Amino acid sequence: MRCPFCGNLDTQVKDSRPAEDHVAIRRRRFCPACGGRFTTYERVQLRDLVVIKSNGRREDFDRPKLERSVRISMQKRPIEPERVDQMISGIVRRLESMGETDIGSKQIGEIVMEALARIDTVAYVRFASVYKNFQAADDFDKFVSELRPQTPPED
Numbered sequence: 001m002r003c004p005f006c007g008n009l010d011t012q013v014k015d016s017r018p019a020e021d022h023v024a025i026r027r028r029r030f031c032p033a034c035g036g037r038f039t040t041y042e043r044v045q046l047r048d049l050v051v052i053k054s055n056g057r058r059e060d061f062d063r064p065k066l067e068r069s070v071r072i073s074m075q076k077r078p079i080e081p082e083r084v085d086q087m088i089s090g091i092v093r094r095l096e097s098m099g100e101t102d103i104g105s106k107q108i109g110e111i112v113m114e115a116l117a118r119i120d121t122v123a124y125v126r127f128a129s130v131y132k133n134f135q136a137a138d139d140f141d142k143f144v145s146e147l148r149p150q151t152p153p154e155d
């Protein structure tokens with residue numbers, strides 16, 4: 001694995017252990033060339049997914065990108081990072097088992113919102129507000145008031 005700091009190819013694994021309830025292997029790596037430390041995750045990938053964006057462009061599905069947008073919506077919320085990892089793995093597993101290689105970004109957004117709604121209403125509203133790209137505050141208020149009566153119970 002190439003060092004992300006200096007590009008050296010000869011990095012060492014210092015520690016490997018199961019993560020996310022044994023869905024992933026987490027490896028701590030060390031670069032002897034620059035002293036850099038980084039972490040990699042090994043996960044089962046059932047199929048290579050391609051995201052079809054709303055403008056019709058295709059790009060490879062990027063789990064870290066999905067993670068970033070989900071984590072932004074969860075900032076300062078009392079949710080265990082491990083639970084977020086599990087949720088994201090669940091989302092990816094769902095996408096992979098849909099039977100299609102090409103998946104619309106809209107479809108992904110809806111699956112993410114569904115999963116977030118089960119975990120945290122605030123995170124859900126934050127994500128949805130970005131995802132639905134509200135232009136006016138009125139739209140957002142309307143959306144939130146529609147949301148309230150059907151706030152899903154904690155499971």
Ligand SMILES: [Zn+2]
Binds near residue numbers: 004005007031032035
């Ligand atoms: Zn390095």
